[in-house]
Amino acid sequence: MKSPAPPRKRNPGESRQRILDAAARHFGEAGFDGARVDVIARTARINKQLLYHYFGNKDALFTHVLERAYQQLREQESALNLDGLPADEAILALVNFTWKFYLSHPDFIRLLNSENQMQARHLKRSRRIAAINAQHLKIYRSLIARGQREKTVRGDLDPLQLSINIASLGFFYLMNRHTLSTVFKSDLNSERMQRKRLEVMRDVIGRWIRADRK
Amino acid sequence: MKSPAPPRKRNPGESRQRILDAAARHFGEAGFDGARVDVIARTARINKQLLYHYFGNKDALFTHVLERAYQQLREQESALNLDGLPADEAILALVNFTWKFYLSHPDFIRLLNSENQMQARHLKRSRRIAAINAQHLKIYRSLIARGQREKTVRGDLDPLQLSINIASLGFFYLMNRHTLSTVFKSDLNSERMQRKRLEVMRDVIGRWIRADRK
DNA sequence: GCGTATACTAACCAACCAGTTGGTTATAAC
DNA sequence: GTTATAACCAACTGGTTGGTTAGTATACGC
Numbered sequence: 001m002k003s004p005a006p007p008r009k010r011n012p013g014e015s016r017q018r019i020l021d022a023a024a025r026h027f028g029e030a031g032f033d034g035a036r037v038d039v040i041a042r043t044a045r046i047n048k049q050l051l052y053h054y055f056g057n058k059d060a061l062f063t064h065v066l067e068r069a070y071q072q073l074r075e076q077e078s079a080l081n082l083d084g085l086p087a088d089e090a091i092l093a094l095v096n097f098t099w100k101f102y103l104s105h106p107d108f109i110r111l112l113n114s115e116n117q118m119q120a121r122h123l124k125r126s127r128r129i130a131a132i133n134a135q136h137l138k139i140y141r142s143l144i145a146r147g148q149r150e151k152t153v154r155g156d157l158d159p160l161q162l163s164i165n166i167a168s169l170g171f172f173y174l175m176n177r178h179t180l181s182t183v184f185k186s187d188l189n190s191e192r193m194q195r196k197r198l199e200v201m202r203d204v205i206g207r208w209i210r211a212d213r214k
Numbered sequence: 215m216k217s218p219a220p221p222r223k224r225n226p227g228e229s230r231q232r233i234l235d236a237a238a239r240h241f242g243e244a245g246f247d248g249a250r251v252d253v254i255a256r257t258a259r260i261n262k263q264l265l266y267h268y269f270g271n272k273d274a275l276f277t278h279v280l281e282r283a284y285q286q287l288r289e290q291e292s293a294l295n296l297d298g299l300p301a302d303e304a305i306l307a308l309v310n311f312t313w314k315f316y317l318s319h320p321d322f323i324r325l326l327n328s329e330n331q332m333q334a335r336h337l338k339r340s341r342r343i344a345a346i347n348a349q350h351l352k353i354y355r356s357l358i359a360r361g362q363r364e365k366t367v368r369g370d371l372d373p374l375q376l377s378i379n380i381a382s383l384g385f386f387y388l389m390n391r392h393t394l395s396t397v398f399k400s401d402l403n404s405e406r407m408q409r410k411r412l413e414v415m416r417d418v419i420g421r422w423i424r425a426d427r428k
Numbered sequence: 429g430c431g432t433a434t435a436c437t438a439a440c441c442a443a444c445c446a447g448t449t450g451g452t453t454a455t456a457a458c
Numbered sequence: 459g460t461t462a463t464a465a466c467c468a469a470c471t472g473g474t475t476g477g478t479t480a481g482t483a484t485a486c487g488c
Contacts, residue, residue, distance in 0.1 A: 120392035172382030
């Protein structure tokens with residue numbers, strides 16, 4: 001005979017946090033449509049209704065998870081101190097940072113992937129997402145400008161395209177490593193291949209941004 | 215009062231084809247988990263059981279759709295006649311081809327995306343997928359070798375990394391255009407931005423593969 | 429013109445799943 | 459202590475969904 005669960009100590013902050021953590025993991029693993037609200041509630045060790053109490057519905061929960069993931073990325077990016085580096089090296093440091101962030105937050109790329117499959121229908125309704133990402137392009141823009149003053153970065157770089165290039169070279173590799181490894185019969189996930197990938201990315205970006213020699 | 219549907223003329227080839235077409239569209243739109251077998255059957259204007267008759271289950275149908283999509287890509291790629299071009303230009307022609315293929319087959323990238331969210335569980339069981347992709351790296355490898363003989367391509371290029379770079383710069387941009395457009399408040403889908411993206415990709419790859427001047 | 433493989437269909441089913449109902453109990457403010 | 463608020467829960471619901479059952483119709487070989 002199972003005795004009823006003892007009444008739990010109340011801790012609203014922690015319960016909310018546990019729901020968001022469990023949701024990030026499960027949404028990341030299964031995608032929005034594949035994820036089950038019951039699984040999230042069970043993993044978070046709270047009742048399903050508490051989840052609905054805090055977040056309203058599955059879509060709103062997903063939106064929260066996405067916003068929090070972006071926030072973590074942009075906060076860490078903004079905390080980088082790149083002022084001590086020459087601008088061209090600082091841009092390569094952003095390549096490293098982006099790669100490391102993807103590697104250490106596997107849910108992030110999977111969450112974004114699911115959101116894009118749904119044509120960003122959650123982000124489009126988010127009122128916080130613009131503010132969260134406000135600093136990102138400014139960082140890139142000012143590094144490009146400084147690099148031009150320092151004569152190490154070419155004059156016609158578009159910060160948006162630079163940001164997309166850096167993101168895409170790492171994001172695609174990690175997100176698609178399962179199909180790529182299968183199709184080309186090589187384990188892209190190995191330590192060795194991951195190190196090699198970072199070198200290739202630095203090389204590609206480095207050659208692209210460098211000022212042409214006279 | 216609805217009269218019963220008149221018995222349909224038999225046409226096994228066409229029915230199969232209609233199921234695959236409808237499945238490619240719907241799986242592409244909704245992803246594997248978001249897609250509904252009933253919707254595919256209705257769109258293909260056949261009975262659901264006919265779909266099960268031909269393909270067994272939802273997973274097997276998805277596998278067929280994926281294999282067919284890869285096959286289309288690789289067949290068109292192999293049909294490209296690049297022998298008339300200098301090797302460095304031929305590689306840039308592959309950049310153009312890949313981009314154009316993604317643009318004209320929007321389901322392809324979405325299908326692959328869904329498959330990667332599921333960690334390639336369908337492709338991993340496919341017995342046809344290796345054969346379908348067999349020529350791809352050979353094309354890249356031989357172009358690199360020829361470029362080295364022609365002294366226009368650097369000596370240390372890895373065909374796998376080159377292929378991944380070309381794929382990622384276009385794939386990521388198109389697959390993530392919804393979140394990117396939202397986050398950075400600019401319409402990446404516009405004709406102008408698409409043209410610009412292709413130019414950037416050609417520039418990035420071009421500078422990366424070029425032999426260093428003495 | 430008969431037998432059989434296969435193209436094709438309608439109706440059904442059990443499991444699943446997002447969200448709800450209808451509460452109880454801890455906490456804090458007064 | 460009384461009361462308001464919010465944390466927390468078990469059990470339920472109704473629509474959905476992948477897959478099945480039990481068959482009829484057609485084409486084709488012989």
